[in-house]
Amino acid sequence: MSETIRLTAAQAMMRWLSVQMTEEGERFIEAVWAIFGHGNVAGIGEALHGIGDALPTLRGQNEQTMAHAAIAWAKTKKRRRAMAVTSSIGPGATNMVTAAALAHVNRLPLLLIPGDVFASRRPDPVLQQIEDFGDGTVSANDCFRPVSRYFDRISRPEHLLTALPRAMQVMTDPANCGPVTLAFCQDVQAEAWDWPAAFFAPRVWRIRRPEPDAAELAEIVALIRKAERPVIVSGGGVIYSGAEAALLDFARRHRIPLVETQAGKGAVDWREELNLGSPGVTGTDAGNAACARADLIIGVGTRFQDFTTGSWAAFANPGRRLVSINLTGYDAAKHGAVPLVADARVALERIGAALGAHRFAEPDLRPRADWFALADKAMAAPNHDGPPSDAQVIGAVQRVAGENTVVMCAAGTMPGALQVLWRATPGGYHMEYGYSCMGYEVAGALGIAMARPKAEVVCMVGDGSYMMANSELATAVMLKVPFTVVLTDNRGYGCINRLQQECGGEEFNNMYASSNLVEEPQIDFVAHAASMGAHAEKVSGIAALESAIRAARGRDIPSVIVIDTEALTGAGIGGGWWDVAVPEVGQSDRLRAARKTYETWLRKQRLVN
Numbered sequence: 106m107s108e109t110i111r112l113t114a115a116q117a118m119m120r121w122l123s124v125q126m127t128e129e130g131e132r133f134i135e136a137v138w139a140i141f142g143h144g145n146v147a148g149i150g151e152a153l154h155g156i157g158d159a160l161p162t163l164r165g166q167n168e169q170t171m172a173h174a175a176i177a178w179a180k181t182k183k184r185r186r187a188m189a190v191t192s193s194i195g196p197g198a199t200n201m202v203t204a205a206a207l208a209h210v211n212r213l214p215l216l217l218i219p220g221d222v223f224a225s226r227r228p229d230p231v232l233q234q235i236e237d238f239g240d241g242t243v244s245a246n247d248c249f250r251p252v253s254r255y256f257d258r259i260s261r262p263e264h265l266l267t268a269l270p271r272a273m274q275v276m277t278d279p280a281n282c283g284p285v286t287l288a289f290c291q292d293v294q295a296e297a298w299d300w301p302a303a304f305f306a307p308r309v310w311r312i313r314r315p316e317p318d319a320a321e322l323a324e325i326v327a328l329i330r331k332a333e334r335p336v337i338v339s340g341g342g343v344i345y346s347g348a349e350a351a352l353l354d355f356a357r358r359h360r361i362p363l364v365e366t367q368a369g370k371g372a373v374d375w376r377e378e379l380n381l382g383s384p385g386v387t388g389t390d391a392g393n394a395a396c397a398r399a400d401l402i403i404g405v406g407t408r409f410q411d412f413t414t415g416s417w418a419a420f421a422n423p424g425r426r427l428v429s430i431n432l433t434g435y436d437a438a439k440h441g442a443v444p445l446v447a448d449a450r451v452a453l454e455r456i457g458a459a460l461g462a463h464r465f466a467e468p469d470l471r472p473r474a475d476w477f478a479l480a481d482k483a484m485a486a487p488n489h490d491g492p493p494s495d496a497q498v499i500g501a502v503q504r505v506a507g508e509n510t511v512v513m514c515a516a517g518t519m520p521g522a523l524q525v526l527w528r529a530t531p532g533g534y535h536m537e538y539g540y541s542c543m544g545y546e547v548a549g550a551l552g553i554a555m556a557r558p559k560a561e562v563v564c565m566v567g568d569g570s571y572m573m574a575n576s577e578l579a580t581a582v583m584l585k586v587p588f589t590v591v592l593t594d595n596r597g598y599g600c601i602n603r604l605q606q607e608c609g610g611e612e613f614n615n616m617y618a619s620s621n622l623v624e625e626p627q628i629d630f631v632a633h634a635a636s637m638g639a640h641a642e643k644v645s646g647i648a649a650l651e652s653a654i655r656a657a658r659g660r661d662i663p664s665v666i667v668i669d670t671e672a673l674t675g676a677g678i679g680g681g682w683w684d685v686a687v688p689e690v691g692q693s694d695r696l697r698a699a700r701k702t703y704e705t706w707l708r709k710q711r712l713v714n
Contacts, residue, residue, distance in 0.1 A: 115152035142193020144220020148294025166576035170548035172204030177552030195233025214276035246288035254283030262298035317447035332401035341368025342406015348450035371534035387521035416684035544574030582638035599672035609699030634665035
């Protein structure tokens with residue numbers, strides 16, 4: 106008879122997770138973020154305490170932001186490792202649904218372990234239980250189903266024998282990677298079972314690199330040979346594949362200019378002459394012009410979302426063809442693209458070998474120089490005493506940034522302005538723009554700084570996003586994890602306020618001044634951040650901001666630097682059209698004019714090859 110070990114289901118889960126290893130000999134699940142409640146404190150809480158440093162437990166302030174920190178950590182680790190997050194039943198669990206969606210959109214590994222109802226149904230309904238009057242098997246955790254790559258409900262201890270390996274398979278699958286939810290019935294967590302000892306033997310998980318199909322490869326090579334003005338669109342898949350060097354070598358050898366998406370920015374150094382910046386809505390003039398001229402667009406590891414493509418107006422050249430190199434057939438076939446389903450690094454190596462010495466005519470790089478001149482002007486310090494623009498704040502951060510600086514953001518004005526203006530060194534850019542989740546920023550900065558403790562992490566966040574989620578500052582203080590927050594205060598949701606007006610609407614409910622209020626709030630962000638233990642200060646002017654960023658480098662706690670900004674201008678340069686539907690009928694002349702412009706752009710879209 107085989108040897109067995111008697112453990113509770115929760116103890117077995119944590120022991121098993123602690124011995125799932127990477128090829129480099131590290132735990133794949135680095136730690137478990139936890140906020141305990143009645144749905145997980147007795148079972149999972151006891152198991153985590155018992156396993157100790159073999160699987161460390163981290164305490165956060167909010168379930169959603171704990172998960173955001175875990176996601177940022179995994180993104181920084183290029184999906185090679187991940188973290189888990191556990192919550193109680195009820196609101197603790199549903200707080201994590203937004204984070205699950207964020208991980209799903211960005212194809213990032215995350216293990217969510219929410220407490221669930223009693224499998225025995227003895228207490229029915231138990232505290233915080235959501236009841237479906239027509240289905241007794243449903244709980245609040247069913248909300249995770251559409252935003253999880255794999256969902257399971259652990260209602261018997263032995264379910265873990267199959268559920269845990271399936272969870273790891275999904276998180277280490279390069280094509281299907283994403284969040285996993287194991288809803289853990291709280292009575293089952295505490296139930297003991299005789300586990301096969303072999304179940305807890307250490308296991309190494311390898312992330313495969315799928316080779317391209319021969320017929321697809323031949324078709325792509327033929328299309329590239331036939332092209333005259335190709336352009337590469339570098340996406341996040343390049344970074345996750347570790348294909349940065351392969352992409353740069355491919356572009357240089359064949360003289361193909363490239364542009365980078367939000368997720369792909371930082372794969373190629375900004376100083377590379379073939380790097381024309383970004384495409385689409387938040388693209389550079391040089392990048393968008395190259396895409397408009399291109400007769401072949403080669404997407405590498407991108408899902409071609411509407412910002413990247415300018416809602417398909419940026420790629421509207423009637424003669425262009427679209428090639429998509431992606432690990433998933435779903436993404437590779439979008440918009441009638443000719444697909445090549447393969448790992449990015451392997452695909453570039455195979456295409457390069459087939460092309461041999463084939464080399465295109467020297468691309469026109471003058472727009473790149475013109476672009477930098479425009480960007481320098483936009484980022485220059487203002488010559489007035491009023492609040493600076495976001496672009497001028499970015500300029501200040503850029504001037505003091507070093508080779509180890511990582512700038513990060515997620516929502517509001519800053520993502521678009523950073524994509525257009527920021528000059529990223531390899532690995533120096535972290536943007537959550539798949540879901541563009543307000544409130545990701547502070548927790549995300551914590552996750553990045555934990556993953557790269559020697560980097561200088563600069564979190565760019567507006568007052569609106571900061572107000573949504575800031576409490577992991579206290580966690581960073583508690584763990585002595587330093588990073589710098591540049592908090593731009595324009596007294597409202599300035600980005601959406603501008604979009605509202607660009608679409609013909611009136612200023613309404615975005616800035617405090619145009620909201621329904623009795624008195625406009627005067628929020629003391631310095632006092633707020635300082636109350637959580639962070640170093641906090643407010644600066645007046647760009648020179649003072651630069652000095653404050655430099656001073657923050659010597660601290661072992663987060664630094665929050667607040668600066669007032671004006672809300673009227675975005676990046677001020679670059680960009681393109683974005684399909685935001687304008688009402689067909691309205692009373693104002695401005696709305697009618699905006700609708701007319703919208704219809705003009707609709708006619709410029711090219712949705713299929």
